[in-house]
Structure formats: structure tokens, C-alpha cells
Amino acid sequence: MIRPIRQLTFLLGTALLLMAVRCHADIVVITNLDNPVTSLSNKEVRRVFLGRLHLYPGTEHEPLAIDLPQGSDAYREFYDTVIGISQPKLKRYRAYYLFSGKGKIPFMVESPQAVIDSIVSSTYAIGYLVQPDEEQLNRVKVLYRQATAE
Amino acid sequence: MRILLGLILIFTACSSYGDHNWQFSGFGSLGVGKVNREDYQFGEADNNWDFDNDTRLGIQLQGNLTERLAFTTQVSSSGLALGGEESYNPKLQWLFLSYQATPDLQLRLGRLRSSYYIYSGTRDVGYSYPWARPPIDVYTYLLQPLGNIDGADLQYTLDMSNDLELDILLFVGEVEGEIRDVTVESNPTYGATFTLRSLDWLLRYSFHIEHTDIRSEGLQTAVDYYEDLSELTGDPIFNEIGSALYAEGTNYQYHAIGGQWDFNSWGIIAEKYWVLAPDSGFANDSDGWYVSLLYHYNEFTPYTVLSAYDNTLDKDTLPLIDEAAAQYPFAAPLLEQTRAGIQSFKAKERSITLGVRYDFMANTCIKFEVQYFDFLAGSTGQGFPLNDADPPDNATLMTIVMDVVF
Numbered sequence: 001m002i003r004p005i006r007q008l009t010f011l012l013g014t015a016l017l018l019m020a021v022r023c024h025a026d027i028v029v030i031t032n033l034d035n036p037v038t039s040l041s042n043k044e045v046r047r048v049f050l051g052r053l054h055l056y057p058g059t060e061h062e063p064l065a066i067d068l069p070q071g072s073d074a075y076r077e078f079y080d081t082v083i084g085i086s087q088p089k090l091k092r093y094r095a096y097y098l099f100s101g102k103g104k105i106p107f108m109v110e111s112p113q114a115v116i117d118s119i120v121s122s123t124y125a126i127g128y129l130v131q132p133d134e135e136q137l138n139r140v141k142v143l144y145r146q147a148t149a150e
Numbered sequence: 151m152r153i154l155l156g157l158i159l160i161f162t163a164c165s166s167y168g169d170h171n172w173q174f175s176g177f178g179s180l181g182v183g184k185v186n187r188e189d190y191q192f193g194e195a196d197n198n199w200d201f202d203n204d205t206r207l208g209i210q211l212q213g214n215l216t217e218r219l220a221f222t223t224q225v226s227s228s229g230l231a232l233g234g235e236e237s238y239n240p241k242l243q244w245l246f247l248s249y250q251a252t253p254d255l256q257l258r259l260g261r262l263r264s265s266y267y268i269y270s271g272t273r274d275v276g277y278s279y280p281w282a283r284p285p286i287d288v289y290t291y292l293l294q295p296l297g298n299i300d301g302a303d304l305q306y307t308l309d310m311s312n313d314l315e316l317d318i319l320l321f322v323g324e325v326e327g328e329i330r331d332v333t334v335e336s337n338p339t340y341g342a343t344f345t346l347r348s349l350d351w352l353l354r355y356s357f358h359i360e361h362t363d364i365r366s367e368g369l370q371t372a373v374d375y376y377e378d379l380s381e382l383t384g385d386p387i388f389n390e391i392g393s394a395l396y397a398e399g400t401n402y403q404y405h406a407i408g409g410q411w412d413f414n415s416w417g418i419i420a421e422k423y424w425v426l427a428p429d430s431g432f433a434n435d436s437d438g439w440y441v442s443l444l445y446h447y448n449e450f451t452p453y454t455v456l457s458a459y460d461n462t463l464d465k466d467t468l469p470l471i472d473e474a475a476a477q478y479p480f481a482a483p484l485l486e487q488t489r490a491g492i493q494s495f496k497a498k499e500r501s502i503t504l505g506v507r508y509d510f511m512a513n514t515c516i517k518f519e520v521q522y523f524d525f526l527a528g529s530t531g532q533g534f535p536l537n538d539a540d541p542p543d544n545a546t547l548m549t550i551v552m553d554v555v556f
Contacts, residue, residue: 052307088509099274101248
């Protein structure tokens with residue numbers, strides 16, 4: 001009788017642990033390992049990806065923001081959840097920002113792997129991944145984490 | 151040639167800076183418009199479907215010279231030609247170096263867009279705003295050729311609590327442009343813009359002080375005649391009338407307030423401006439406003455705009471013309487011509503616009519818009535009558551425009 005209870009407790013614990021891991025690592029904002037910045041607040045992340053943070057806090061270095069393709073699920077999830085801006089509004093904002101002489105918009109790459117490659121090759125690059133695996137995160141530094149609504 | 155050489159040097163410098171340093175982008179609008187009556191023209195639009203009024207194309211290049219020093223250049227071409235230039239002549243809109251002095255302070259030097267209103271910087275970029283064109287009762291045709299400033303500006307961003315930011319922009323430079331046969335030069339022009347923003351709303355105030363010379367080839371002959379008449383009769387009244395036809399070092403003040411608010415699927419945008427001129431000389435008082443309500447429903451954004459515009463050139467000169475005509479009947483033909491010239495600057499209109507924007511694919515949208523104008527005080531608003539017709543009381547402008555950014 002004791003054995004089935006132990007097994008059930010073990011299974012329940014494992015399930016809770018998996019759920020917790022999944023919730024806490026859903027969206028990460030990452031940078032190069034050599035970047036001296038160690039963390040960013042949600043507001044700072046928002047300002048980077050909306051082009052309103054021109055230098056990393058406490059440094060003299062400009063962030064090079066990397067974006068995933070506009071139509072991708074990761075792009076939508078990142079901007080909806082972390083940045084807090086709707087897709088139609090983001091499109092208009094980007095066009096307004098880009099062509100009104102305020103600065104550059106994030107540089108787009110095709111895949112999460114390309115985000116990592118860009119970050120590994122550029123000290124001040126900054127990008128995001130949605131539900132990354134641990135192996136992907138080995139080569140980069142995590143500046144910000146946020147769970148998705150799931 | 152010097153600009154070209156400068157650009158080549160900049161490109162060379164940029165290419166050595168980094169792989170992701172180049173950002174080449176562009177925008178375009180293909181618009182077709184038509185006025186509902188044969189006796190009236192609005193911009194380039196008349197009674198025939200025409201592409202010129204809202205068709206534009208632009209390209210832009212941005213890059214860093216060093217981590218803190220960047221350059222931007224943008225060239226655009228528009229079918230709407232209100233000045234002395236031909237339709238679709240390429241025009242340099244931006245060409246500047248920017249230096250990020252601190253995280254919050256940026257300096258820019260070169261050719262910039264004037265910052266009168268919320269969408270002044272992206273007036274040619276149809277994709278950046280909901281309408282077929284920014285509401286013309288504020289983004290007036292009169293100011294369009296004066297949309298660039300050669301000089302410098304300094305932008306300071308104050309990061310406040312609760313997601314609030316305050317942008318303060320100070321600028322100085324010179325502006326030069328043509329509107330029909332009138333040449334306008336403002337040197338110096340200076341001012342400031344204050345923008346308080348959060349993610350969902352912004353409030354904005356801007357003012358420009360412009361030390362302005364205004365001359366018209368067509369009116370210069372009359373100015374010369376008035377000087378001769380004043381000398382001949384010894385009466386300064388002719389000089390006073392003549393001085394209403396040009397400006398020399400006149401200080402004009404432009405003030406504008408605006409706001410924008412997004413609430414769930416709803417949006418509201420409103421702006422108002424005033425141009426204040428001195429009491430004498432080429433005294434061009436002007437004001438206008440609009441309020442626009444929008445609703446976002448999936449890829450569709452239906453909208454409406456209510457707006458008004460009022461422009462007057464030197465009301466005080468008309469009584470002087472009456473007085474001179476009574477006293478010197480031989481000068482009546484010239485005086486009547488002058489009266490007609492001054493009254494032609496009178497423009498008073500109200501308008502209502504209904505339209506819808508449809509974002510049917512990535513970075514591309516199409517807009518359908520109908521704008522009804524009501525002309526007041528015997529004027530024809532910002533358009534003009536055709537074929538010697540009497541001024542119409544109203545007109546309707548229909549527009550279909552497709553906007554793209556790339």
C-alpha cells in the first residue's frame with residue numbers, strides 16, 4: 001500500500017517540477033557572454049525593443065537588437081507578453097519610428113538559432129527566445145526571464 | 151556633388167563598422183483621387199481620377215560610424231508639387247549625423263524634418279498613420295514645402311516613473327521653400343517640442359519662432375508701384391498697402407498642441423495649431439484643428455475625422471485700400487487687384503472624413519476615404535476654382551491609396 005503512494009507522490013512531484021520549469025523559462029532575453037550587463041528590467045527590455053534605450057544602463061554601449069520574423073509565433077508572443085504592444089500598433093509604431101529619424105529598428109534574422117549565432121558573434125547584441133532548451137542557453141547570457149500566460 | 155562625396159565616405163566608414171550596421175528601408179504610396187465636381191481642384195486632384203495627389207516613394211539608409219555616432223539619409227519623391235518643383239522630383243528629406251552623448255541625450259546635425267505636428271516627421275510615409283493623408287486642415291498645403299529644416303537639434307529623454315517618458319526637443323536652423331510663386335525663407339528658425347508619453351497615450355506641444363522673408367514674383371511689381379505712388383503723392387498710405395505684400399525679417403510664431411490615446415480597440419488623435427503674425431506687413435494669421443476617432447477590428451480600422459481650417463492675410467490692409475481708392479481714384483485698378491490678391495489668401499473650411507484602413511498583408515495596407523469640405527466666407531478652402539467658375543460652397547474628395555513599407 002505504501003509503495004503505490006510513494007510512486008504517486010513521486011509522479012506528482014515530477015509533474016509539478018516540470019510545470020514549474022516550463023513556466024519560469026518560457027521567454028528569455030539574451031545577450032553575449034562578454035556583455036558586462038547582467039540583467040535588465042521589463043521596462044528596460046521594452047525600451048530596447050521599441051528603440052527608446054540608446055545605451056545599455058551603466059555602459060557606453062549601444063544595444064544591437066535582434067528580432068525574429070514578424071509572422072512567427074515567437075515574435076507575436078514576445079511583443080504581446082513582454083513588450084505589451086498589439087501587433088497592429090507595433091507595425092504603425094515601427095514605421096513611424098523608423099522613418100522619423102529616431103533610429104534603427106531591430107535587425108531581423110530567420111530563426112532562433114540565427115538569434116543565438118548573431119549574439120555569439122556580437123558583444124552587445126540582444127535578442128529573445130521563446131521556450132528555449134538548456135543547450136541553447138549555454139552559449140549566451142540571460143538578462144531577463146518571463147513566464148507566458150499558459 | 152559634395153553631398154554625394156560625403157555619402158560615399160559615410161558608406162565606406164559604415165561598412166567597416168559591423169555586419170548588422172546597415173539598415174536600408176523604404177516606403178511607398180500608390181494613391182488615386184478624384185474631386186466630385188468639374189469646377190474645383192484640390193492639390194493635384196480634380197474631376198478625373200489622378201495618381202499625383204497621394205503617390206509617393208522614398209528610400210532611407212541608416213548606419214553607425216562609431217558606436218555613438220550615426221548617420222541617416224532619406225530621399226523621397228512625391229506626385230504632389232505645390233512649390234516650383236516638378237512632380238516626382240526627388241527631394242532630400244533627412245541627411246544628418248546623430249551623436250548619442252549620454253543614454254538620454256542625442257544631438258543631430260544636418261537636414262531634418264520640421265517638427266510642427268505628431269506626424270510631421272513621417273508625412274510622406276502613409277503606412278505610419280491611419281488616414282489616406284494626415285488631416286489637411288492641420289497638415290496644411292501651405293506648410294508642406296517648408297517641411298525641412300537645415301540645422302541642429304538636441305533631444306533629451308526624461309525617464310519618469312509609471313512608464314512615463316518626457317521628450318524635450320530643442321532645435322535651430324533655417325527653412326526655405328516655395329508655395330506657388332511665393333518664396334519663403336526663415337533664418338533663423340528655432341523652437342522646442344515637448345512630448346509626454348506612455349505606451350497608450352501621448353501629449354505634445356511644440357512652438358516655432360521663424361524670422362521670415364516672404365516674396366512673390368507676381369506681387370513684386372505691385373510693391374514697386376506702391377513705392378512709386380507713395381513718392382509721387384507724398385502719402386505713406388501706399389507704402390503701408392505695399393508692405394502687406396511681402397515680409398522682411400518678420401517673426402512668425404507657430405504653436406501646436408496634440409494628443410493621441412489608444413484604449414483597447416479604440417483610438418483617438420487630435421491636434422490644433424495657431425500661426426501668429428505681427429499686426430503689420432504680410433500678416434498671415436492661421437489656425438486649424440482636427441479630431442479623429444478610430445476603431446481597430448482585426449485587420450480593419452474604420453475612422454472618421456472632423457476638422458477645420460481658417461487662414462487670413464492681413465485684414466487691416468483692406469480699410470486702407472478703401473481709403474486710398476476714395477482719395478486717389480486713378481489708383482483704383484491697382485488697389486482692386488491688390489484687394490483681390492489679399493482676399494485670395496482667405497481660406498475657411500470645415501470638413502468631415504470617413505474612411506477605412508485594411509491591413510491585408512504584412513507591411514502593406516489599403517485605405518478608402520471620402521472627405522467632404524464645406525467652404526465658408528466665400529473662400530474655396532485650400533483648393534481653388536477652375537475654369538473661371540464661381541467659388542463652390544462644397545466639394546467631396548474620394549481617395550484610394552495603398553501604402554507599403556519595406
